[in-house]
Amino acid sequence: xxxxxxxxxxxxxxxxxxxxxxxxxxxxxxxxxxxxxxxxxxxxxxxxxxxxxxxxxxxxxxxxxxxxxxxxxxxxxxxxxxxxxxxxxxxxxxxxxxxxxxxxxxxxxxxxxxxxxxxxxxxxxxxxxxxxxxxxxxxxxxxxxxxxxxxxxxxxxxxxxxxx
Numbered sequence: 534x535x536x537x538x539x540x541x542x543x544x545x546x547x548x549x550x551x552x553x554x555x556x557x558x559x560x561x562x563x564x565x566x567x568x569x570x571x572x573x574x575x576x577x578x579x580x581x582x583x584x585x586x587x588x589x590x591x592x593x594x595x596x597x598x599x600x601x602x603x604x605x606x607x608x609x610x611x612x613x614x615x616x617x618x619x620x621x622x623x624x625x626x627x628x629x630x631x632x633x634x635x636x637x638x639x640x641x642x643x644x645x646x647x648x649x650x651x652x653x654x655x656x657x658x659x660x661x662x663x664x665x666x667x668x669x670x671x672x673x674x675x676x677x678x679x680x681x682x683x684x685x686x687x688x689x690x691x692x693x694x695x696x697x
Contacts, residue, residue, distance in 0.1 A: 534688060541685040542602065548678045549599035552592050559588035582663050591671045598678025601632075602685065604697050618695060625696035629687040633680060640676040647673055 566580040600606055613624050647669035655666040690697045 534692070538685050538689065541681045545598040545602045545678050545682055548595045548674065552595035552599075555588045555591040555595070559584055559592070562588070579659065579661065579663060582657060582659050586657055586663070586665045587668050590668045594671045594675030595678070597675045598680075598682040601679050602682040604686065613696075621696040622690065622694065625690055626687065629683050629690070632683045633687070636676050636680040636683065640673055640680055643669075643672040643676055 562577070562580060562583065566577045569575045569577055610624075613621055616624075647666070650666040650669045653666070654664060655669070657663045657665045686697050
């Protein structure tokens with residue numbers, strides 16, 4: 534079981550690192566675009582499209598698993614905190630199972646959508662040819678990472694017999 538947790542942790546670290554790289558690239562791209570506009574009265578064509586379709590999508594979806602692995606998602610557990618530990622564990626297990634079903638269904642569907650977009654060579658409407666199919670692959674990668682993170686947290690919680 535420890536090997537599973539280690540693999541999930543490293544997959545989520547890699548995914549979060551890629552999301553951080555997208556954040557840095559987005560920051561540099563936008564800064565360069567602003568500099569070109571300010572100093573040279575020009576523009577970098579496609580900045581809005583690249584930021585919207587590539588950087589933001591990767592940033593959001595690739596970081597989901599890491600956030601879940603660290604139990605830093607937003608939770609509303611006002612009343613659950615006042616319950617006995619057995620009830621807290623029960624609610625946590627229920628939430629994990631629902632999360633596994635939800636993200637499992639998302640992961641089940643998104644690779645097929647990404648594959649169709651790849652086969653079609655999906656493009657966005659712009660003043661130039663702008664392919665967007667590569668960004669579709671961020672979704673199944675992110676959903677797989679969060680699915681595995683929930684599973685890892687569930688196993689840890691059951692082994693420790695307490696809600697994380």
